[in-house]
Amino acid sequence: MLLLRLSAQDLLALNSRRHMVAHLAARYRYFRGRDVSDSEREAWAESLVELAEDLVEAGRGNVEMVVECAATVEAPRKGDPPLIDVVLVGRHPETSQPSFQLVELKRWSMVTRVEAATAQVVRVPGIAKPKKHPALQLRKTFQLFTGDQGPLRGITVECGGFAYLHNATDDSVRPLLDTLAPTGAYEQVYTGDSRDRLLLDLRRHFAENGADSAAEQLLKAMNLRNTPLLDAMIRSRGEDTVFTLRREQKKVADSVLHRADMVLGDPGQPAASPDGERAVFIVTGGAGTGKSAVGLQLRADFEAAGRTVKYASGSRAFNGALQEQVGYKEQEFKERFAYFSNFVTLPDPPLDVLICDEAHRLRERTTDRYRPEEEWGKQPQVDDLLDAARLTVFFLDESQSVRPKEVGTESLIENAAAARKIKPLPYRLREEWRCGGSDAYIRWVRAVLGIEEGTTEWTPDGLMHVEVAESPQELEHIIRTEVEAGATARMVAGFCWPWTDPVGKGKGARLEADVRIGDWHRPWNAKGDSFRDNGRVPPSTKWAVHPYGINQIGCVYSSQGLEWDWCGVILGGDMVRRGDRWVYRKGQWCKDPESGVKRVRVPGSFDMKLREGTGSKEEKAEEFARCVRHAYHVLMTRASRATVLYSTDEETQAYLKSCVGDVQIHGLRPTWESLPAEAREPHRSSPKRKGHDTSPGQELLF
Numbered sequence: 001m002l003l004l005r006l007s008a009q010d011l012l013a014l015n016s017r018r019h020m021v022a023h024l025a026a027r028y029r030y031f032r033g034r035d036v037s038d039s040e041r042e043a044w045a046e047s048l049v050e051l052a053e054d055l056v057e058a059g060r061g062n063v064e065m066v067v068e069c070a071a072t073v074e075a076p077r078k079g080d081p082p083l084i085d086v087v088l089v090g091r092h093p094e095t096s097q098p099s100f101q102l103v104e105l106k107r108w109s110m111v112t113r114v115e116a117a118t119a120q121v122v123r124v125p126g127i128a129k130p131k132k133h134p135a136l137q138l139r140k141t142f143q144l145f146t147g148d149q150g151p152l153r154g155i156t157v158e159c160g161g162f163a164y165l166h167n168a169t170d171d172s173v174r175p176l177l178d179t180l181a182p183t184g185a186y187e188q189v190y191t192g193d194s195r196d197r198l199l200l201d202l203r204r205h206f207a208e209n210g211a212d213s214a215a216e217q218l219l220k221a222m223n224l225r226n227t228p229l230l231d232a233m234i235r236s237r238g239e240d241t242v243f244t245l246r247r248e249q250k251k252v253a254d255s256v257l258h259r260a261d262m263v264l265g266d267p268g269q270p271a272a273s274p275d276g277e278r279a280v281f282i283v284t285g286g287a288g289t290g291k292s293a294v295g296l297q298l299r300a301d302f303e304a305a306g307r308t309v310k311y312a313s314g315s316r317a318f319n320g321a322l323q324e325q326v327g328y329k330e331q332e333f334k335e336r337f338a339y340f341s342n343f344v345t346l347p348d349p350p351l352d353v354l355i356c357d358e359a360h361r362l363r364e365r366t367t368d369r370y371r372p373e374e375e376w377g378k379q380p381q382v383d384d385l386l387d388a389a390r391l392t393v394f395f396l397d398e399s400q401s402v403r404p405k406e407v408g409t410e411s412l413i414e415n416a417a418a419a420r421k422i423k424p425l426p427y428r429l430r431e432e433w434r435c436g437g438s439d440a441y442i443r444w445v446r447a448v449l450g451i452e453e454g455t456t457e458w459t460p461d462g463l464m465h466v467e468v469a470e471s472p473q474e475l476e477h478i479i480r481t482e483v484e485a486g487a488t489a490r491m492v493a494g495f496c497w498p499w500t501d502p503v504g505k506g507k508g509a510r511l512e513a514d515v516r517i518g519d520w521h522r523p524w525n526a527k528g529d530s531f532r533d534n535g536r537v538p539p540s541t542k543w544a545v546h547p548y549g550i551n552q553i554g555c556v557y558s559s560q561g562l563e564w565d566w567c568g569v570i571l572g573g574d575m576v577r578r579g580d581r582w583v584y585r586k587g588q589w590c591k592d593p594e595s596g597v598k599r600v601r602v603p604g605s606f607d608m609k610l611r612e613g614t615g616s617k618e619e620k621a622e623e624f625a626r627c628v629r630h631a632y633h634v635l636m637t638r639a640s641r642a643t644v645l646y647s648t649d650e651e652t653q654a655y656l657k658s659c660v661g662d663v664q665i666h667g668l669r670p671t672w673e674s675l676p677a678e679a680r681e682p683h684r685s686s687p688k689r690k691g692h693d694t695s696p697g698q699e700l701l702f
Contacts, residue, residue, distance in 0.1 A: 005462035009061035071144035091210030102161035134163030138186035151221035161186030285429030314361030354389035362408035438464035485672035496572025498598035573603025
């Protein structure tokens, strides 16, 4: 848990905009499930600002303030993990080692002893129960941060702590200062009288520069910076541990593995009857909660245990990127991975385990225009999957369903399982790890798009960055600059332009520049599974990870399930802001008189799949609006550091600017060059396995 990470000077800038307390309160409610007290709000508004102002006055405005955080994402015992008010993060001016100060902020103006013989417990006027000396609180936190399981374990750091009672005088809190007070690296107590000594000590603890680098180290040690999923898979070559599972993720994985032992028995013994006990898990969670990470880890664990297991997905883009990046040969990939449509013919005997990722993309039944109709599914697709294995795990996020014929929901799976007399075991993943771990950003996206209620004012939190470009040219410049510097990045757009088939035949075919905004023209990513334009255009399944993919615009279908450091998102005419509401529109095309190519005549959606809804006119309209909203939700949650937005519609562009506000706050734009070295972890290269199919002369993005 972490409520805010900003430098002292940025925290003051945020507070001047009157956003700080509201942001902290929203994050507190998200993590704790309850509203913060009025007294805590007042404490944030007063004490955090006081400390930040002191840092700036000491010439240490660059020092990072990590506000209300726990030492680890793992709770040390039942209940909420203990929080520290602030961790100050920087570099030590003499040793250049990371320097941390754990801070307890108190608004107390007076304390008295409970007993004359001790200063460890005191009374505070206005507070009924006796309070511990702040150093005792700091001792516990210090041990959590530096202990065997803490984020500062095993690394050389300068670490201490202090209590700051800015409303008190030395005389009014004498029991906290005398010789009977607790001692340790965390025993310092400062009051209003000793503010000059505090400023001096802040200069002694922290150098003027290097705070962002040390903060990045701390976030990684606290497991708040994730290794990108495909990088983790490359690191393991698809074997063994592919990801570090945390809290809810680990709970789900452990539960599935335990249940598998009960249902499937010992993998070393003869196989149980295919008509024996079965189990179904339904794991739900929003974008970036680690559904794919859990699924891929389970696949590796089951395979290592000798189980027959397959990992199925409804996303060609995700499967294609996975195959390309990890370096699986074609046959090797088919033995381990599949699509939902592959189970029309059931495996005999049934698999031990089938892991179904992106299950929100389930269809009513399997159809395939490339196969004769007699090979299509004869029953609902969910039944194909349930019949294919003795233990089935579904991962889904209903807010990422982007087509009318995608029917995957919790209730659909529950009903299909109940028909087999199976009671599914439900799990919910809540903690987001994509988008820099910024749940605030994901909630903001959902509020802006009208998916759920919430504030549409963006508050910078030091975890995720968002801005609005003035033009598509500016958006492209930002994204290309980041790629050239070493980051991963892509440009994506709503399906608001016709999509022309490649012009010409074979690998020499070229792409038409269908995405046209004024005099800015760019092509969509290529259709099909082959390279185009003599190797200069990757196929859609490799667009997300191939370096030449930066030259094309992706859509929701080529982006779903993937992530980059930066993502440029173009909102087209299918979803425009009019007054206080969104309006959803279907586009119309006409033929260009010179080229004969389809062009936009009326702005709107050109996704033909969204015109296939069923029901009344009102039901079709609502289904269309839902799919468009969800598509932009997917596109706007693909970045791990920064999202750049641009709308082709003038009123919508103005609305986005009003939501994002002024983003020119010092140090918050995480360009690759501005990031500390610790944050610029190079992306892994795909292994060149023998027989791996990569177009000659083409390097890979990661």
